[in-house]
Amino acid sequence: MPELYVSGAALGALAVAAAVATLVRGPALAFVYPLSALAALALGAVDLHVLLGGGELVAWLPIGLPTIGVHLRLDSLSAFFGIVINGGILAASIYGIGFDRAKELTPRVEPLFPLFAAAMNLVLIADDAYAFLFSWELMSLTSWALVVARHTDPESRRASYLYLIMAAIGTSALLFAFGGLAGPAGGYGFDTIRAHPPQSLVAALVLAAALVGCGSKGGLIPLHAWLPLAHPAAPSHVSALMSGVMTKVAVYGFVRIAFDLLGPPSWWWALPPIVLGAVTAVLGLLYAVLDRDLKRVLAYSTIENIGVIFVALGLALAFRANGQHEGAAVAMAAALLHVLNHSWFKSLLFLGAGAVLHATGRRDLDGLGGLIHRMPRTAAFFLVGALAASALPPLNGFVSEWLLFQAVIAGQTLPQAALHFAAPAIGAMLALAAALAAACFVRVYGTAFLGRPRSVEAARAHDVPLAQQIAMGGLAILCILGGLLGSVLAAVIAPVLRVLVGADLSSAGSGPTPLSLVAFDPARSIYDAPVIALFVAIASITTLFVVHRLSARRTRRGPAWDCGFPDPSPATQYTASSFAQPLRRVYGAVVFAARETVVMPPPGDNRPAQFSVVLTDYVWRALYAAPGRAVLKLSERLNALQFLSIRRYLVLMFAALVILLSIAAVMI
């Protein structure tokens, strides 16, 4: 099987690149990125071949644990996620090629980049619990090391510390999940687990553990706290990988466990992912709308998208448990396509944020502005990403959200009262999230790229090198094509759907045009992206034409209207904070206990007036700060145990022994 050798060679090349990169210094490190791009291209090609051609690749390596070794398997699900991941790696690598060889390469980042890429690929092809957990942990550790690369910044250190804790919690939850799946017999191969799915109580515990393990990696609220700190702290192309791609590995883990290994679902399995996902979607965007850091806003938006994906996965579980295969296929298609689409537009947006950071050295929205004139190409690509992230047709974000809403509406037909009544509520929350997403990206784009520059750095910005423009441009083209050709993508993922939910989009191809996407029934649920795109294009061109016809021919340039204030200061513009103020007043008071204080000095006093906003993060306070304090308090109490005499230690051991023996005597 030549595919096997191609995959092996590509993964080996990544490992060798990592090893060599630890030995070289300075500009020589630049070799990492072309090599990673080639490896990602090769791995992606194998994935595409497997997904389109059917079949699967299986390999067994006699490394790792004795007699068990490492089982690897590339099936259609792994192949689909492999395409998502290697696409992201390819874009990030091309972006990396554009780095300034003299200044931007550091031995802290470049050796880890190919290792991180290889680890994510390994997670997907692992076919036993040992290999899965090992590569999962490798992925966590390499990404952690990339976050801590700029360790001189105290924010980075805090972010990486929190990330390390959350990664440890997540992996230990997954350890329990696989322990439950393996059962008392201890069959840790995925094929053994598949043959003996666990009993219902164990299955529920496994599902909960998987939700914690994968949810913490993907940023499901309330396990999200590390994500908006750690993703932005990494170098931008790594942020793109972590946010656009690594969160998808988390989704893959959940799909693999919940849909493949856990056996036939019960209907109530659907509730936790749906409820958590919907809360995550809304809260994630509320955080995003109120934040003023460009990369952190994008990270919060990632949290929102993961919430959307989990809602779709939950719906797919519900439909599948009730034997409604058509609905399950629509919900699953929504989840998978959103995985693909989000990886494209979020990678694009993070690379764009990286370009802005590179050009201006700033991430705070209130210090940017006017970049559309100084970085026109980046601005155009970022606009495409922002439109896709706001789920506007005809871009790709809309396709998956549309499918999801079709599934939500079909949720009315679910027989269980809980799901039946949850569906409209979830739909309303998703609609709110969609509206907030649009507001969020209008705010980001408006403050960063439009208006006048708010800082000297923003005024001196320049566009990024060609390789980075190619990386962003390629992703932007993918976002547009993914929107227009949604039906083609849906056909490509059909084998995955058949494996996961036992059906594909049954009425595909029955729409009025060859490219129309049909969810359930061509009579009531069709999305015709090319037609809509054509309409939008015709309407815009006509409007443009008419406006130009009716108006004066020549373009006149004049000063912008200044609201009657002839003050040239860019501080008079709307800022990110002022744009968010209405939303903060409406939602922030309840969700974040937002409190605004205005300090107005009395007349005659020449101090400036001050306006400040205090937000309270309840999730952090209740679920992170409080347990942290409790652990500290407990460890202070237990500290006394470290200073006992030998005899008292013996007493403790003796007491433990006697208690255990007494329990054994009573219980057995």
Added chain:
Amino acid sequence: MNQVYDISHLLAGVMLVTSFALLYQQRIAAVLNAFAAQSITLALAVAWAAWSENRPDLFITALIAFSLKGVVIPVALHRTVARLGIHREVEKVVGVGAALMVGLALTALAQALVVKIAQGPASQAREELALALAIILMGFLMMIVRRNAVTQIVGFMSMENGLILAATGARGMPLVVEISVAFSVLIALFVFAVFVFRIRERFDTIDIEALDRMRGDRR
């Protein structure tokens, strides 16, 4: 056949009695004598098992128990005590009465536990197993109710006697394991001895609470 078990039970019972005796001795010399008695009884019990069950390898175990723990170690400890001049000091943490009551409770616990877990054809050996477990627990108890380092050593060796008894009754422990256990106990004894002399040199006492004062432990 019953006689075989009666005699082995008798010997194990005598060992348990010496364990109780260890707990209430006032003088260190008496503690060491009680320990020597226990070790010699152990040697007899193992030799009886070797003869009655026709397992000649156990004779070696019996020989090791007799020579090392019945003679060499008690004599060595006697000489240590004489050199240190501490033959009257047996500082107790709890009173004799309370220690004996706890010892009784531990014996009952060992009985209850073994009766529950050891059922089936091997149940003939379970009485002996219960006695052995009781001896182990009482050795442990001895280590924690005495402050003197020498009596702690004796408690430790007494635990080891219980282990050997259990191993003999369980018919499972091969000689290699046996020898290594005996050897490790010997090493532990050396460590203890060196430790005791060091303490003595530094603090003029072998009350281990002297160590605690050095590290600020509050009694």
